Amino acid sequence: QLKLVESGGGSVQPGESLRLSCVVSGFTLDHYSIGWFRQAPGKEREGVGCISRSGDSANYTDSVKGRFTISRNNAENTAYLQMNNLKVEDTAVYYCAALPRPRCSVRGWGIYDYWGQGTQVTVSS
Secondary structure, eight states: OOEEEEEOOEEEOTTOOEEEEEEEESSOGGGSEEEEEEEOTTSOOEEEEEEOSSSSOEEEOGGGTTTEEEEEEGGGTEEEEEEOSOOGGGOEEEEEEEESSSSOOSSOGGGOOEEOOOEEEEEOO
């Protein structure tokens, strides 16, 4: 059974950092690109960033460029979202998703086949 499980969320103050993990099971991570998405209360789901299947390229939405970094360790079947200098507006439930293509897309979340259950990130002072 294909499964993605996010972890690492929590409550932090503005300017602090968190690292989210996405552990996959039931399939081999290196067959999939990985996207990170988030959804705040009352808002639509939005793409945060994504990383290609090989890990040689990553794309980010403008609001997180320079603050967030996506990486992956295919040997450990894990992808990561490092979030630095967090802002109040980053508060949301964060999801990872898998796409069986070599290249990823930070938009069009509907093309991703498999999703995790999400992890809450709250940034407040």
